[in-house]
Amino acid sequence: MIREIDVKDISMHVENMLIDACENIPNNVLKALEDAKAKEESPLGKEVIDRIITNDLLARNSHLPICQDTGVVVVFVEVGYDVHFNGDIYEAINEGVRNAYTKGYLRKSVVRHPLDRVNTKDNTPAIVHVEFVPGDKVKIDVAPKGGGSENMSSVHMLIPADGLDGIKKIIMDTVFNGGGKPCPPIIVGVGIGGNLEKSAILAKKALFREIDDESKDPILNKLEKEIKDEINMLGVGPMGFGGTQTCLAVKINCYPCHIASLPVAVNIQCHAARHKSIIL
Amino acid sequence: MEIKQLHLPVSEEELCKLNAGDIVEITGVVYTSRDAAHKRFCDLLKEGKELPIPVEGLAMYYVGPTPAKPGRVIGSAGPTSSYRMDPYSEPLLQQGLKIMIGKGPRSKALKDMLVKYKAIYISAIGGAAASISESIKKCDLICYEDLGAEAVRRMEVEKFFGIVTYDTKGGDLFEQEIKKYKKI
Numbered sequence: 504m505i506r507e508i509d510v511k512d513i514s515m516h517v518e519n520m521l522i523d524a525c526e527n528i529p530n531n532v533l534k535a536l537e538d539a540k541a542k543e544e545s546p547l548g549k550e551v552i553d554r555i556i557t558n559d560l561l562a563r564n565s566h567l568p569i570c571q572d573t574g575v576v577v578v579f580v581e582v583g584y585d586v587h588f589n590g591d592i593y594e595a596i597n598e599g600v601r602n603a604y605t606k607g608y609l610r611k612s613v614v615r616h617p618l619d620r621v622n623t624k625d626n627t628p629a630i631v632h633v634e635f636v637p638g639d640k641v642k643i644d645v646a647p648k649g650g651g652s653e654n655m656s657s658v659h660m661l662i663p664a665d666g667l668d669g670i671k672k673i674i675m676d677t678v679f680n681g682g683g684k685p686c687p688p689i690i691v692g693v694g695i696g697g698n699l700e701k702s703a704i705l706a707k708k709a710l711f712r713e714i715d716d717e718s719k720d721p722i723l724n725k726l727e728k729e730i731k732d733e734i735n736m737l738g739v740g741p742m743g744f745g746g747t748q749t750c751l752a753v754k755i756n757c758y759p760c761h762i763a764s765l766p767v768a769v770n771i772q773c774h775a776a777r778h779k780s781i782i783l
Numbered sequence: 784m785e786i787k788q789l790h791l792p793v794s795e796e797e798l799c800k801l802n803a804g805d806i807v808e809i810t811g812v813v814y815t816s817r818d819a820a821h822k823r824f825c826d827l828l829k830e831g832k833e834l835p836i837p838v839e840g841l842a843m844y845y846v847g848p849t850p851a852k853p854g855r856v857i858g859s860a861g862p863t864s865s866y867r868m869d870p871y872s873e874p875l876l877q878q879g880l881k882i883m884i885g886k887g888p889r890s891k892a893l894k895d896m897l898v899k900y901k902a903i904y905i906s907a908i909g910g911a912a913a914s915i916s917e918s919i920k921k922c923d924l925i926c927y928e929d930l931g932a933e934a935v936r937r938m939e940v941e942k943f944f945g946i947v948t949y950d951t952k953g954g955d956l957f958e959q960e961i962k963k964y965k966k967i
C-alpha cells in the first residue's frame with residue numbers, strides 16, 4: 504500500500520520545527536552544559552558557561568533566538584519506500600524555511616551566489632539530504648547550522664598508513680586551531696570512510712545524533728569517549744578563554760571505503776546545538 | 784569576578800590602562816558592521832571618500848542581529864567571529880577606531896595593529912545573543928539597508944558584558960589562559 508503524504512504538511516512541520524529549534528535548546532544539551540559548568544576548572548570558563556545557560560533559558564522563556572546566527576538550514580529526510588508525495592518535497596521544505604524565517608523573526612543568512620553574495624532574504628535554499636528506507640513513514644530532521652562553527656570544519660584525504668593516530672591528529676588540530684572561533688564548548692562530528700563527499704555527510708549526520716546518544720559500534724563508542732577526553736586536554740576552554748571544557752561530545756559515524764583511502768571529515772557544532780526531529 | 788565599567792567614548796589613556804583578561808561592562812554608543820559593510824567602508828576609503836559613520840575614538844561591534852520582534856529594541860544580537868574582519872581593519876584603525884567587539888582569536892597582524900594604533904579588542908560571549916540583546920537599549924539603522932542583517936546600525940548599550948582580549952600592549956588573553964590548561 505502506498506501512503507500519500509501532503510507536502511503542505513511537510514512545509515508546516517519544517518516551519519514549526521525551525522522556529523522551535525532556534526528558540527528552544529534541547530534539554531540534553533542544557534544538561535551537558537550544566538555538567539561542563541560543574542567540571543570547568545577555569546573561573547572565567549565557568550562564568551562563560553553560566554552565561555550561556557542563562558542565555559539559553561532566557562531564549563526559551565522569552566521566545567527569542569538563542570543565537571543571532573540562525574544558520575543555514577540543513578535537513579535530512581528519510582523517506583519510506585511506500586510513501587508518495589503529492590508535490591515537490593524540496594520546494595515544500597524551502598516553503599517551510601521561508602515561512603519560519605520571515606514569520607519567526609529569524610535572521611536570513613543565505614546569499615544566492617557565493618561570489619555575487621546577494622542575500623536571498625528568506626534564508627532559502629535549505630541544504631537537503633534525502634535517503635530511502637523501508638516502510639511508509641517519513642522522518643525529518645532539521646538543524647539551523649551557524650556559520651562560525653561550520654567555517655572551522657574540514658575534510659582530509661588520509662591514507663591507510665595514517666591510521667587512528669592520523670585521524671586523531673586531524674581532529675585535535677582542527678579543534679585547537681579553531682580555538683574560540685566556533686563558540687566552544689563544541690560538539691565534534693566526525694565522518695570516517697566513504698569518499699570525499701560521503702565523509703562530510705557522515706560527519707554532518709553524526710551531529711544530528713542526540714548529544715547523549717552512544718555509538719553502537721564498540722570501536723567508535725570507545726573512540727568517541729577517548730577523543731572527547733583528549734580534546735578537553737587541549738586547554739582551549741569555553742569561548743577559547745582557556746579551560747578544561749572545550750568539548751561536550753564527540754560523535755563518529757563511519758562507512759566502508761576504498762583500499763587506498765582513509766577520508767576523515769570533521770564538522771564542528773557550537774554550543775548552540777539546535778536540532779529538531781519528527782516522524783510522520 | 785571584578786567588573787570594570789567602561790563608558791564610551793574612552794580616552795586613549797584610559798584605554799591603555801585596560802589589560803587582556805579584564806572583565807568590562809560597556810555603556811555608550813557602538814556601531815555595528817560585518818564583512819559586507821567592512822568591504823564597503825574600505826572601498827570608500829580607497830576612493831578617498833568619507834565613511835557613513837564616525838569612527839574616531841569609537842567602538843565597532845561585529846554583529847548581524849535577528850529582526851526585532853514587536854515591542855523589542857532588537858532581536859538576538861551576539862558577536863560574530865572577528866577574524867573575518869582582519870583584512871579590513873587597518874584602514875579603520877587609521878581613521879581612529881579604538882575598540883573592536885566580536886568573538887574568537889584574530890591574526891597576529893591584527894594584534895600588532897592594535898599595539899601600533901593603541902586600540903583594543905573585546906570579546907562578547909558567542910551565542911549568548913538573547914542575553915546580550917537585553918543590554919542594547921536603542922538601535923537605529925544608519926545605512927546599507929540592502930545588506931539586511933549586515934546593515935550598519937547605531938546601538939546604545941548599557942552594561943554590555945565583555946572581556947578585554949587583546950590590549951594596547953600586545954597582551955593576548957587566549958595565549959595567556961590556554962597554556963594554563965593545556966595538558967597535551
Ligand code: SF4
Nearest residue numbers: 570649651686773910
Ligand atoms: S558558532 Fe554557534 S553560537 Fe557561535 S555565533 Fe555561530 S551559531 Fe552562534
